[in-house]
Amino acid sequence: MIDDSTQAVRSVLLPGFGVLRFSGSDALKFLQGQFTNDLRLLADGRTQVGACCTNQGRVIANVRFRQTDEAIYALLPADLLGKLATHLRKFVLRSKVELLQAADLQVGAILTGDAATSSQVAQRAFDQAVMTMSPVPLAGTTEVVTFQYAPDREVVAAPPSAWRSISGLSFSRTDPRAEADWLAADIAAGLPHVFAATSEQFTPQMLNVDLLDGVSFTKGCYTGQEIVARTHHLGRVKRRTMRYRLAPGGDSPAQLASLLLDGARVGDVLMTAVTAAGIELLAVTNLDAAGKPLQLEDGRSAEPLPLPYSL
Numbered sequence: 001m002i003d004d005s006t007q008a009v010r011s012v013l014l015p016g017f018g019v020l021r022f023s024g025s026d027a028l029k030f031l032q033g034q035f036t037n038d039l040r041l042l043a044d045g046r047t048q049v050g051a052c053c054t055n056q057g058r059v060i061a062n063v064r065f066r067q068t069d070e071a072i073y074a075l076l077p078a079d080l081l082g083k084l085a086t087h088l089r090k091f092v093l094r095s096k097v098e099l100l101q102a103a104d105l106q107v108g109a110i111l112t113g114d115a116a117t118s119s120q121v122a123q124r125a126f127d128q129a130v131m132t133m134s135p136v137p138l139a140g141t142t143e144v145v146t147f148q149y150a151p152d153r154e155v156v157a158a159p160p161s162a163w164r165s166i167s168g169l170s171f172s173r174t175d176p177r178a179e180a181d182w183l184a185a186d187i188a189a190g191l192p193h194v195f196a197a198t199s200e201q202f203t204p205q206m207l208n209v210d211l212l213d214g215v216s217f218t219k220g221c222y223t224g225q226e227i228v229a230r231t232h233h234l235g236r237v238k239r240r241t242m243r244y245r246l247a248p249g250g251d252s253p254a255q256l257a258s259l260l261l262d263g264a265r266v267g268d269v270l271m272t273a274v275t276a277a278g279i280e281l282l283a284v285t286n287l288d289a290a291g292k293p294l295q296l297e298d299g300r301s302a303e304p305l306p307l308p309y310s311l
Contacts, residue, residue, distance in 0.1 A: 011163070012178040013108040018078040019145065019157045020063075020085060021105075023071040024097040031072060034088060034223055035063075036204050038216035042067035047148040049214035051194075051204045052084060057227025058200045060087055062193065062209055064155075066147050073145045075107065075155060079196040091223070105145065105157040109182070150189055184273035187280045190307040192241045193271055197255040201268070204228055205237045206284050211309055239284050240311045241270060244294065244302035246279040259283050259294040259302055267294060280305075287311070 022031060032039050037050035042065055051062040061084045063074040076084065081101050088099055144162060147155040186193065192207045204215050210232070217232055231237060244259075252272040259267030267285035274280075281302070285294070290311065294302045 011108060011110050012175060012182070013106065013163070014155070014179055014182055015107070016078055016179050017075060017107040017155070018081045019102040019105050019107065020074040020076070020081060021071050021100045021102040022074070022097060023100075024095075026095040027072050027097045028067075030092065030095045030097045031065075032219065033221065034091060035065075036209060036215040036222060036224075036228060037065070037213075038219040039065060039067075039072070040219075042072065049209060049212045051207070051209045051214060052087070053204065053222075053224030053228065054200055055224060057203050057224040057231070059194050059202055059204055059207055059209070060084060060199050062204075062207060062214065064147050064149065066145055068143055068145060070143055073102065073105075073147075073157065075147050075149075075157065077193055077195050080194065080199060083196065083199065102157065104159050105143075106160050106163060107155060107157050108163060109149075109153060109155050150185075150191065153185065180273050180275075183271060184275045184280050187243060187271065187273055187282050188308075190241065190243060190282070190309060192282050195255060195271070198270060201256065202239075202270075202284055203231060205231055206239045206241065207270075208241045208309075208311070211311070237287075239286055240290070241282050242267070242285045242290060242311070243305040243307050244281050244283060245277065245305055246281065246296075246300050246302055248276075248278045250279070250298075250300060252279050253281065253296055258297055259285065260297065261289050261292060261294055 028039055035050040035052050037048050039048070039050070042048055048065045049062065050065055051059045053059055061076050061080045063076040066073050085099055085101055092099065145157040147157070149155045190208060191212070194207070204210055205228070209215055215228060217229060252274060253269045255269055255271065257269040258265045259269065266289040267283040270282045270284055272279055272281040283302070291304050293304065296302065
């Protein structure tokens with residue numbers, strides 16, 4: 001626990017997330033040709049959502065980008081780090097870009113309930129910690145990278161010694177509830193994740209990536225762009241990510257488990273999180289089933305809940 005002058009700050013580790021690091025003179029140009037978002041906008045310091053797609057427009061991974069003076073960093077679920085890195089390396093060719101899994105940066109969050117205060121306290125604490133550290137050579141950086149994850153939440157990727165210096169946190173004793181609570185907050189905010197089990201299953205529009213400012217329809221070509229653009233311009237988005245809740249009790253449904261309406265499959269579970277109120281979930285669902293209670297194959301009812309943005 002870190003005590004700011006006005007309020008307590010809680011640190012939590014998120015070991016289910018990891019970071020890829022892109023450096024070199026062609027890094028921005030390279031990523032611009034592989035992701036749905038316009039990465040030129042990172043220059044103003046923002047964090048940006050984007051998706052990497054197959055030629056068929058299916059999302060391999062969706063990420064959050066942040067650019068520093070040294071590199072561009074991508075935050076995503078840890079179980080997709082290897083797959084995404086392997087996929088992207090096929091396109092490097094002669095480009096002057098170095099792609100590394102940032103093994104020296106571990107992911108967590110510093111929370112106060114106020115985004116501005118969290119950011120200020122986090123940066124001040126990490127700046128002090130990094131000044132006292134010896135360099136960590138695994139990925140060639142000891143940078144502390146902050147991602148403006150959501151309006152009231154910020155993610156930090158930093159070397160383990162920096163985490164220990166400011167909070168005593170260690171990945172050998174993580175809080176098992178922290179990540180579940182984080183994913184529950186993502187579900188409530190309508191922020192979908194692609195994990196290994198759901199990779200290459202859905203288009204960006206099915207995952208609401210376009211509604212989260214993660215798709216540029218003006219930046220030019222990228223892998224999968226033709227399918228994504230055609231879907232947009234022809235108005236053929238027939239499925240969207242929607243939010244549901246199961247009553248408490250029972251196991252969480254598996255990713256890609258079916259949601260039924262009158263016995264017909266109309267949705268696929270994308271992600272879940274157990275809360276005190278029940279099992280929260282996001283599911284990619286047919287638009288004509290929007291707002292209707294659905295059923296799992298085991299008979300449990302999935303009640304629709306609102307999202308903080310319009311579909």
